[in-house]
Amino acid sequence: MKMRIDAFAVMNIIGLLAFALVGTVKAIDADLDLLGAAILGVVTALGGGTTRDLLVNQVPNSLQSSTDVTIALVGIVLAVVGVHFIDELVDHNAVVVSDAVGLSAFATTGALIGHSNGVSPFGIIVLAMATGVGGGVYADILLRRIPFVLKEDFYATCTIIGGGSFWIFLSTGADSQTGAVACALTVFTVRLIAVHQEWNLPKPSHVTDI
Amino acid sequence: MKMRIDAFAVMNIIGLLAFALVGTVKAIDADLDLLGAAILGVVTALGGGTTRDLLVNQVPNSLQSSTDVTIALVGIVLAVVGVHFIDELVDHNAVVVSDAVGLSAFATTGALIGHSNGVSPFGIIVLAMATGVGGGVYADILLRRIPFVLKEDFYATCTIIGGGSFWIFLSTGADSQTGAVACALTVFTVRLIAVHQEWNLPKPSHVTDI
Amino acid sequence: MKMRIDAFAVMNIIGLLAFALVGTVKAIDADLDLLGAAILGVVTALGGGTTRDLLVNQVPNSLQSSTDVTIALVGIVLAVVGVHFIDELVDHNAVVVSDAVGLSAFATTGALIGHSNGVSPFGIIVLAMATGVGGGVYADILLRRIPFVLKEDFYATCTIIGGGSFWIFLSTGADSQTGAVACALTVFTVRLIAVHQEWNLPKPSHVTDI
Numbered sequence: 001m002k003m004r005i006d007a008f009a010v011m012n013i014i015g016l017l018a019f020a021l022v023g024t025v026k027a028i029d030a031d032l033d034l035l036g037a038a039i040l041g042v043v044t045a046l047g048g049g050t051t052r053d054l055l056v057n058q059v060p061n062s063l064q065s066s067t068d069v070t071i072a073l074v075g076i077v078l079a080v081v082g083v084h085f086i087d088e089l090v091d092h093n094a095v096v097v098s099d100a101v102g103l104s105a106f107a108t109t110g111a112l113i114g115h116s117n118g119v120s121p122f123g124i125i126v127l128a129m130a131t132g133v134g135g136g137v138y139a140d141i142l143l144r145r146i147p148f149v150l151k152e153d154f155y156a157t158c159t160i161i162g163g164g165s166f167w168i169f170l171s172t173g174a175d176s177q178t179g180a181v182a183c184a185l186t187v188f189t190v191r192l193i194a195v196h197q198e199w200n201l202p203k204p205s206h207v208t209d210i
Numbered sequence: 211m212k213m214r215i216d217a218f219a220v221m222n223i224i225g226l227l228a229f230a231l232v233g234t235v236k237a238i239d240a241d242l243d244l245l246g247a248a249i250l251g252v253v254t255a256l257g258g259g260t261t262r263d264l265l266v267n268q269v270p271n272s273l274q275s276s277t278d279v280t281i282a283l284v285g286i287v288l289a290v291v292g293v294h295f296i297d298e299l300v301d302h303n304a305v306v307v308s309d310a311v312g313l314s315a316f317a318t319t320g321a322l323i324g325h326s327n328g329v330s331p332f333g334i335i336v337l338a339m340a341t342g343v344g345g346g347v348y349a350d351i352l353l354r355r356i357p358f359v360l361k362e363d364f365y366a367t368c369t370i371i372g373g374g375s376f377w378i379f380l381s382t383g384a385d386s387q388t389g390a391v392a393c394a395l396t397v398f399t400v401r402l403i404a405v406h407q408e409w410n411l412p413k414p415s416h417v418t419d420i
Numbered sequence: 421m422k423m424r425i426d427a428f429a430v431m432n433i434i435g436l437l438a439f440a441l442v443g444t445v446k447a448i449d450a451d452l453d454l455l456g457a458a459i460l461g462v463v464t465a466l467g468g469g470t471t472r473d474l475l476v477n478q479v480p481n482s483l484q485s486s487t488d489v490t491i492a493l494v495g496i497v498l499a500v501v502g503v504h505f506i507d508e509l510v511d512h513n514a515v516v517v518s519d520a521v522g523l524s525a526f527a528t529t530g531a532l533i534g535h536s537n538g539v540s541p542f543g544i545i546v547l548a549m550a551t552g553v554g555g556g557v558y559a560d561i562l563l564r565r566i567p568f569v570l571k572e573d574f575y576a577t578c579t580i581i582g583g584g585s586f587w588i589f590l591s592t593g594a595d596s597q598t599g600a601v602a603c604a605l606t607v608f609t610v611r612l613i614a615v616h617q618e619w620n621l622p623k624p625s626h627v628t629d630i
Contacts, residue, residue: 027570033623035577036570057269059477063534063543114273123273137352142557144566146354150237150246157245203243267479324483333483347562356564360447360456367455413453 008105011184013071015102018095020045020075021082023139028083030143040139041076042069047135052110052127056117096195104187107132107159108180111166115176121167128163128183129156154194162187218315221394223281225312228305230255230285231292233349238293240353250349251286252279257345262320262337266327306405314397317342317369318390321376325386331377338373338393339366364404372397428525431604433491435522438515440465440495441502443559448503450563460559461496462489467555472530472547476537516615524607527552527579528600531586535596541587548583548603549576574614582607 023044027037046062046069053060062068110131114124133149133156140147149156166183170176193199233254237247256272256279263270272278320341324334343359343366350357359366376393380386403409443464447457466482466489473480482488530551534544553569553576560567569576586603590596613619 028623030566031623032570033620035580039570039576054264054474055270055273057267057477059537059539060475063475063539063546066540066542069540069542117269119269119273120276120279122276122279126273141351141561142567142570144354144564146240147352150242150249150352156249160245200243203238203241264474265480265483267477327479329479329483330486330489332486332489336483351561354564356450357562360452360459360562366459370455410453413448413451 008108008180008184011101011105012109014098015105016045016068016071017075017078018098018102019048019106019135020072021079021095022099023135024076024079025083026139026143028079034080037080038073038076040142041079042072043142044135044139045072045075047138048106048131048133049109049135051134052113052131055127055130056113056119097192100188100191100195103132103155103158103191104162104184107162107187108166108184110159111163111183112176112180114163115166115170115179121164121171124167125160125163128166129159132156132159132162132187154199155191158187158191158194161190218318218390218394221311221315222319224308225315226255226278226281227285227288228308228312229258229316229345230282231289231305232309233345234286234289235293236349236353238289244290247290248283248286250352251289252282253352254345254349255282255285257348258316258341258343259319259345261344262323262341265337265340266323266329307402310398310401310405313342313365313368313401314372314394317372317397318376318394320369321373321393322386322390324373325376325380325389331374331381334377335370335373338376339369342366342369342372342397364409365401368397368401368404371400428528428600428604431521431525432529434518435525436465436488436491437495437498438518438522439526439555440492441499441515442519443555444496444499445503446559446563448499454500457500458493458496460562461499462492463562464555464559465492465495467558468526468551468553469529469555471554472533472551475547475550476533476539517612520608520611520615523552523575523578523611524582524604527582527607528586528604530579531583531603532596532600534583535586535590535599541584541591544587545580545583548586549579552576552579552582552607574619575611578607578611578614581610 020041024037024041026044027040032040046060049068050060050062053062107128110127110129111124113131114127119127133147137147137149162183165186166179169179169182174182230251234247234251236254237250242250256270259278260270260272263272317338320337320339321334323341324337329337343357347357347359372393375396376389379389379392384392440461444457444461446464447460452460466480469488470480470482473482527548530547530549531544533551534547539547553567557567557569582603585606586599589599589602594602
């Protein structure tokens with residue numbers, strides 16, 4: 001799949017950098033060695049896209065092209081160097097915004113590839129979500145944590161809304177490029193609002209108390 | 211693969227409902243938010259079948275058809291609502307029997323799809339087991355637990371015996387429909403007996419003490 | 421892929437035995453039941469190769485041929501019996517060397533299959549590593565542990581160096597058989613030296629202190 005939209009390629013690069021950085025910092029905080037930290041960075045950055053490709057039965061792009069892993073390695077180096085200079089690297093505004101850019105870019109490739117493989121509406125949402133949050137989930141599993149997307153934060157939800165908006169646009173007759181723009185803008189906007197407003201989903205055990 | 215046996219389609223629906231319900235209740239007990247609970251429900255219901263399809267190199271049926279996920283969503287809603295009215299929802303007899311029905315239906319699709327893809331006898335057993343218990347294993351991993359099928363219960367064992375009986379029937383000349391009936395009956399019967407008798411497998415550390 | 425090198429087939433058998441034994445002993449130590457222990461043994465022995473095949477979009481060899489699982493079962497039986505006679509079975513020299521032989525053989529099949537599927541240099545290294553350490557990582561995840569390859573030991577690193585040497589040989593014009601021999605020897609030698617010298621990678625949090 002060729003991306004004609006240059007903005008999209010830039011978003012993808014920002015996302016790979018941010019995801020690799022966040023994953024590496026997580027690993028350093030968990031006291032992993034250099035290799036472990038690098039693996040966590042690579043997994044966080046490339047895990048979602050690899051899952052997306054495997055789910056639609058393709059040899060993962062991450063194994064065929066060297067571009068993405070090279071970008072991820074830059075993010076890993078930034079993390080290893082930066083973690084000694086900036087205390088709360090992953091909470092830095094630049095990282096939070098870059099992470100939202102990445103979530104948005106990744107979810108959109110998931111929706112696009114799902115669409116071009118003819119999956120169901122649910123399949124589009126799953127691929128948007130898996131591409132966006134897959135890497136972070138694997139990183140948390142490797143660190144023996146309950147994936148943060150399950151416990152807190154309006155994070156995976158953004159990709160679900162984004163995948164849903166992609167599908168709504170296409171079922172109203174828009175082409176996939178328009179749907180992609182809608183998906184990317186939706187994920188990014190909802191994510192930033194969620195961070196700013198500290199949104200959280202209700203817990204089912206309290207639902208009936210409301 | 212078209213299922214001609216209507217009984218089988220009904221079993222599959224019961225299984226999807228029961229698995230989604232059990233997974234969602236588990237997630238609620240673990241204090242996940244609404245999305246987390248729904249994801250756990252979907253993963254428990256669809257994880258096994260998705261694994262089965264990926265193992266034989268097909269785009270997962272769960273991403274192509276909207277039927278199964280819709281059924282799973284019903285199970286999730288039942289869990290979210292029911293958990294406030296019934297204390298020990300997952301231990302309720304109706305849930306235990308439905309779960310056994312699902313285990314039986316899922317294991318049987320695994321054996322059938324393995325057979326139609328020409329895998330080895332071991333492959334048939336693995337696919338029966340992965341389809342039957344895969345969803346529950348993923349749910350436990352996401353909840354940071356040792357998968358219950360590894361620690362206790364005569365659960366995965368039922369699918370192994372079922373897959374084995376499928377293979378025995380076919381290697382004695384029966385057709386795959388007969389093998390499927392044998393597999394389904396075996397898994398269901400063995401599972402119910404195991405629950406009733408509270409069977410557990412011996413632990414290797416005590417084997418030589420016997 | 422036919423292996424013409426008999427030495428390689430022997431290495432593969434030794435590796436399957438060692439990996440199955442190590443995985444089973446781990447499971448027994450974690451108090452799993454007989455089935456759980458057997459599953460851990462099978463997963464440790466066959467998990468890496470299965471991952472390798474899925475990543476290049478093939479139905480896993482482990483599901484098509486009965487040879488490898490039969491060898492793994494022998495390793496599992498050895499573990500269940502041996503664990504009662506030898507206290508520190510997994511630290512026994514014979515097991516450590518056999519494990520290194522397996523790591524070497526598995527990493528090499530990963531590099532070879534990556535090469536024949538035309539993946540990138542990074543893809544070759546990922547496939548060498550995934551084939552070598554995948555089984556152990558899954559076993560640790562099932563036992564709810566941070567995978568040991570991430571926390572300590574010069575283990576996964578050996579497969580990375582091996583995959584890298586495979587790629588260097590091929591990019592200098594060597595054929596894949598020569599590259600395979602180079603990869604196998606590199607992984608085995610580096611692994612044994614690492615065990616003997618108790619090598620560990622530095623942790624990023626201490627990197628700048630050096």
